[in-house]
Structure formats: C-alpha cells, structure tokens
Amino acid sequence: MLCSMASNGQSAKLPGFRGADASGGWMGKPRALELLASQAVIVRADREEEIVGQGEAAEYCYVVVSGCVRTVRLMEDGRRQVGEFLLPGDMFGWEALEEHDFSAEAVTAATLRRYPRRGLELLADRDHELARRLRALSARKLRAGRERMLLLGRKSASERIASFLLEMAERTGSGEGSPIELPMSRTDIADYLGLTIETVCRGLTHLQRQGTISIERARIWIRDRRALGVAGCEALH
Amino acid sequence: MLCSMASNGQSAKLPGFRGADASGGWMGKPRALELLASQAVIVRADREEEIVGQGEAAEYCYVVVSGCVRTVRLMEDGRRQVGEFLLPGDMFGWEALEEHDFSAEAVTAATLRRYPRRGLELLADRDHELARRLRALSARKLRAGRERMLLLGRKSASERIASFLLEMAERTGSGEGSPIELPMSRTDIADYLGLTIETVCRGLTHLQRQGTISIERARIWIRDRRALGVAGCEALH
DNA sequence: GAGGATGATTGATGTGTGTCAATGCCTCTG
DNA sequence: CAGAGGCATTGACACACATCAATCATCCTC
Numbered sequence: 001m002l003c004s005m006a007s008n009g010q011s012a013k014l015p016g017f018r019g020a021d022a023s024g025g026w027m028g029k030p031r032a033l034e035l036l037a038s039q040a041v042i043v044r045a046d047r048e049e050e051i052v053g054q055g056e057a058a059e060y061c062y063v064v065v066s067g068c069v070r071t072v073r074l075m076e077d078g079r080r081q082v083g084e085f086l087l088p089g090d091m092f093g094w095e096a097l098e099e100h101d102f103s104a105e106a107v108t109a110a111t112l113r114r115y116p117r118r119g120l121e122l123l124a125d126r127d128h129e130l131a132r133r134l135r136a137l138s139a140r141k142l143r144a145g146r147e148r149m150l151l152l153g154r155k156s157a158s159e160r161i162a163s164f165l166l167e168m169a170e171r172t173g174s175g176e177g178s179p180i181e182l183p184m185s186r187t188d189i190a191d192y193l194g195l196t197i198e199t200v201c202r203g204l205t206h207l208q209r210q211g212t213i214s215i216e217r218a219r220i221w222i223r224d225r226r227a228l229g230v231a232g233c234e235a236l237h
Numbered sequence: 238m239l240c241s242m243a244s245n246g247q248s249a250k251l252p253g254f255r256g257a258d259a260s261g262g263w264m265g266k267p268r269a270l271e272l273l274a275s276q277a278v279i280v281r282a283d284r285e286e287e288i289v290g291q292g293e294a295a296e297y298c299y300v301v302v303s304g305c306v307r308t309v310r311l312m313e314d315g316r317r318q319v320g321e322f323l324l325p326g327d328m329f330g331w332e333a334l335e336e337h338d339f340s341a342e343a344v345t346a347a348t349l350r351r352y353p354r355r356g357l358e359l360l361a362d363r364d365h366e367l368a369r370r371l372r373a374l375s376a377r378k379l380r381a382g383r384e385r386m387l388l389l390g391r392k393s394a395s396e397r398i399a400s401f402l403l404e405m406a407e408r409t410g411s412g413e414g415s416p417i418e419l420p421m422s423r424t425d426i427a428d429y430l431g432l433t434i435e436t437v438c439r440g441l442t443h444l445q446r447q448g449t450i451s452i453e454r455a456r457i458w459i460r461d462r463r464a465l466g467v468a469g470c471e472a473l474h
Numbered sequence: 475g476a477g478g479a480t481g482a483t484t485g486a487t488g489t490g491t492g493t494c495a496a497t498g499c500c501t502c503t504g
Numbered sequence: 505c506a507g508a509g510g511c512a513t514t515g516a517c518a519c520a521c522a523t524c525a526a527t528c529a530t531c532c533t534c
Contacts (some may be wrong), residue, residue, distance in 0.1 A: 021249075031466070046244070063240065073423075076472070079385075079391045081387040081391050095375065097373070097377070097380065101384075121369070121372075125314075125369075131361065135332075135358075135375070136334070138332060138375035138376075139332045139333060140334070142332050142378055142382065143334065145383075145386070146308075146339060146382075147310075148321065148386060149310075149320060149382070149386065150310045150312070150318040150390060152317045152389035153384060154312065154317070154431060155316075155317045159321045167314065185290040193372075194391060233312055
C-alpha cells in the first residue's frame with residue numbers, strides 16, 4: 001500500500017531526498033517548490049505499486065525523490081504504452097486537467113514528494129518565477145514528446161534502442177567507463193519504445209555483438225559512443 | 238514569401254479573422270491574447286510555405302486564423318514526422334525554449350497572428366489568468382501528445398486511420414451528414430500517423446468498402462460513427 | 475483539347491518486426 | 505541444495521506494413 005507521512009517542511013533531511021536537486025532532473029529542477037514545502041508529504045511506493053491511477057481526480061502532483069517511476073497508458077485489450085520514465089528530480093502530474101490521463105507506477109521502490117495541485121496553482125499565481133519554471137518545464141516535456149513521436153513514428157527498432165540507451169546514459173549521467181544502470185525491465189523498455197520484449201532483446205544483443213555496448217543484466221556499458229549515436233540517428237551538432 | 242503587416246490592434250476586422258474564436262480551437266482559445274493585440278502582426282503564408290524553421294530562434298508564437306498548418310520534424314535522411322495539424326484558433330510556438338525544435342508549414346494558404354514571445358512572457362507575469370490559460374493549453378497539448386504516443390507506439394494501421402478520422406471529425410465539428418473536409422494530402426496524413434501513403438490509401442478504401450465511410454477526394458463522410466469508434470479503439474465513456 | 479505535372483489508388487512482392495515456443499539464468503524459498 | 509517462479513534470451517515462423525511499380529484522376533498550361 002502507498003505509505004505517506006507529513007514532512008512539515010523538514011523533508012530535506014529525510015533519507016533519499018538530499019540528492020534530489022543535485023541530480024539534475026531531466027525534466028527541470030522544481031526548486032521553486034521549496035515554497036510549497038509545508039504542504040508537501042513524503043510518499044513511498046513499493047516496486048510495481050500504482051502511485052496515481054488513469055482517470056483518477058488530479059488532486060496531487062509529485063516529484064520523484066528516489067527510485068524510478070513510469071507513466072503508463074493502457075488500452076482496453078491490454079496494450080500498454082509507457083509515456084516516460086521519471087528519475088529523481090523529475091516532476092509529474094502537475095500538467096493534468098481535471099483528472100490524470102495516465103497512471104504512474106513505481107518501477108523500483110520509490111520515494112516521492114507529493115504536493116497539492118491547488119496549492120501549486122495558487123502559488124504560481126503569486127510567484128512569477130514559479131510560473132515561468134512551470135512553463136519551461138512543460139516546454140521541455142513537449143519537446144521530449146515531439147522527439148518521441150519521431151522515434152515511435154519513424155525510427156526502426158534498432159534506432160529506437162540506440163536512442164533509448166543514449167537518453168538513459170545522458171539522464172543518469174553515466175560517463176566513460178561507468179555503466180548505465182537500467183532500473184526497468186525489458187518489458188518496460190519495449191512498452192516505452194513501441195516494440196516487443198523480444199525485439200528489444202535482439203536489438204541489445206546485436207549492439208553487443210557489434211562491440212558497441214556490453215550487457216550484464218541491467219548494467220550496460222557504452223563501448224563505442226560514436227557508433228551508438230549513428231545507430232540512434234543522433235542529430236549532428 | 239512570408240508576407241506580414243502590422244495590425245495595430247484592429248486585426249479583428251481583417252478578413253478571415255472573425256471566425257477565429259468562434260471556431261472553438263482544439264488546443265484552447267487564446268482569448269486572453271486580446272491584451273497583446275497591439276503587438277500582433279498578421280502573417281500570410283502560401284500553401285507549402287514554411288512559417289518557422291526547425292532550429293530557428295524562437296522570437297514569435299502564432300495563432301492560426303484561417304487555413305491549416307502542420308508542425309514537422311525532419312530527420313537527416315528525409316524521414317518526416319508531422320507533430321500536429323493546426324486549425325483556426327490553435328496556437329503554437331509559445332512553448333519553445335531558445336529555439337523552435339520543429340518547423341511549421343502551411344498545409345493550405347493560411348493567415349496567422351504573430352505575437353512576440355517575450356511580450357507574451359511579460360504579460361503572463363502580470364496576468365494570472367493568462368498564465369493559467371497557458372498552463373491549461375500546455376496540459377492539453379501534453380495530453381494530446383500522450384494519446385499520440387499510444388497511437389504511434391501501439392495501434393495498428395487501420396486503428397490509426399480510424400482514430401485520425403474521428404479526431405478530425407471532432408475538431409472540424411462535422412456533424413451527421415456533413416463531410417469532413419481534409420485540408421492535408423495523403424502524404425501529410427501518413428507522416429502524421431507514422432505510416433506510408435499507400436497504407437493510408439488502403440486503409441481508407443477498406444473503411445469505404447465496409448460502408449463505414451464514403452470518400453470523395455478530400456471530402457469524407459462518416460456513415461457509421463459507431464463502427465469507426467470501434468475501429469479506432471475509442472475508449473468507452 | 476493535347477500534353478504534362480501532381481497526387482491518389484491499386485497490385486505484386488519483400489522484409490522487419492511480431493508471435494509462438496523453448497531454453498537459460500538468477501533469485502527466492504523451504 | 506532442490507524446486508519453483510520470474511525474467512531474459514534465442515530460434516522458427518507468420519504477417520502487417522513497406523517498397524516498388526503501374527495506372528488513374530484531376531488540374532494546369534499552352
């Protein structure tokens with residue numbers, strides 16, 4: 001069950017929280033939320049536990065403190081699309097309308113800070129800086145969304161897999177030599193990339209045989225960053 | 238060439254503009270922009286003309302007044318993904334960061350109102366109502382984006398085509414009996430749905446043979462709304 | 475009204491990825 | 505340490521959609 005406790009603005013001292021801002025959250029750092037700290041509640045979720053349900057009234061939004069969370073859209077016949085993987089520092093749920101149009105589930109055991117959406121709205125009315133941050137945040141999410149549409153609509157399976165590895169390497173900040181620790185299962189990756197689990201496996205194996213990466217379960221080393229960029233159709237810069 | 242002229246806040250009287258708010262823009266009506274009218278410029282674009290270029294500095298944002306505009310992301314080898322089709326009342330470009338990460342092109346001859354992004358930002362700082370509208374606008378765009386990820390990642394060709402027809406029927410407000418007038422080519426539809434033009438054609442023909450729709454070039458009648466909903470995996474309500 | 479350009483449609487064929495199924499590897503439990 | 509369960513990997517095969525190619529419809533031009 002989802003466990004929560006009031007944090008009384010002292011959440012910065014709670015275990016697992018200190019690294020949140022330092023981690024450089026992919027979707028933007030919600031520093032301005034410090035003003036809302038008094039309304040924040042720390043929530044813990046076990047692995048595979050649902051944090052918000054698709055269609056649920058959107059009362060709260062969340063910041064991931066530790067662990068990994070996925071957003072999921074489900075079709076009635078069970079087909080699944082993972083919208084995004086959220087890592088420490090990432091925020092979600094504030095961009096809802098009346099209700100959440102996706103569910104959020106813990107990929108690993110996770111800690112989150114939960115804020116009332118209404119409080120955020122009211123604060124944004126008074127704090128231009130926060131409002132701007134929220135706009136920048138949604139701009140980044142929209143940009144990421146367009147990138148993913150290109151991936152889902154036009155890239156081949158191997159291109160998707162290479163792009164995914166590059167994205168995760170960037171987000172987890174895994175440098176030369178240090179591996180990417182993938183918190184999610186192959187099934188999650190497949191549902192994120194619009195592929196099947198078998199195709200993801202084969203794609204990874206293929207990259208390994210080429211010498212581009214090394215695989216050890218959930219740990220992946222990038223051996224040839226350049227080749228991976230080419231395989232993922234990385235734009236020139 | 239892109240033609241523009243200062244509107245001095247009287248643009249509401251310009252031909253083609255009157256219908257903009259009445260049309261119920263899909264992405265939300267930017268009524269609050271009336272406050273920015275003095276900074277607005279009317280821009281005209283010929284069919285197939287580029288309005289903003291991918292990678293261009295994001296100085297302006299736009300509201301479509303008449304015609305149809307598409308946003309496009311291009312890969313180096315020519316693969317193309319259409320992000321969205323913009324109809325009268327729809328706004329785009331305000332959710333950029335430093336530069337636009339997509340290009341916008343006129344599908345048909347189009348008229349747009351162009352606003353300086355900086356002016357919009359400044360106004361949003363003072364006007365909570367506008368800021369809220371912008372947040373709601375991006376929430377809707379993000380929601381639409383998640384819906385499209387599901388479509389691109391998990392739906393079959395025929396499901397995508399049925400979903401597309403339903404979306405266009407909704408947005409153009411074509412009721413029973415009156416046809417959908419599709420402003421875009423089959424190629425555009427294909428690039429929007431992550432398919433090839435041939436697959437789009439075949440899918441449409443198939444729906445016609447089933448008696449679900451009737452086709453006459455760019456005009457499409459929905460004969461069996463229910464069957465189309467099933468074909469497009471429309472969620473129950 | 476002939477000729478050409480452009481876009482839509484249809485057909486034949488190929489292939490990338492999905493589906494089905496077997497096996498392997500690791501972890502947990504008693 | 506045996507057995508079970510969960511996930512990852514690999515193989516064989518099928519099929520949905522892409523590709524290649526031909527034809528058709530419409531519009532434009534001279």
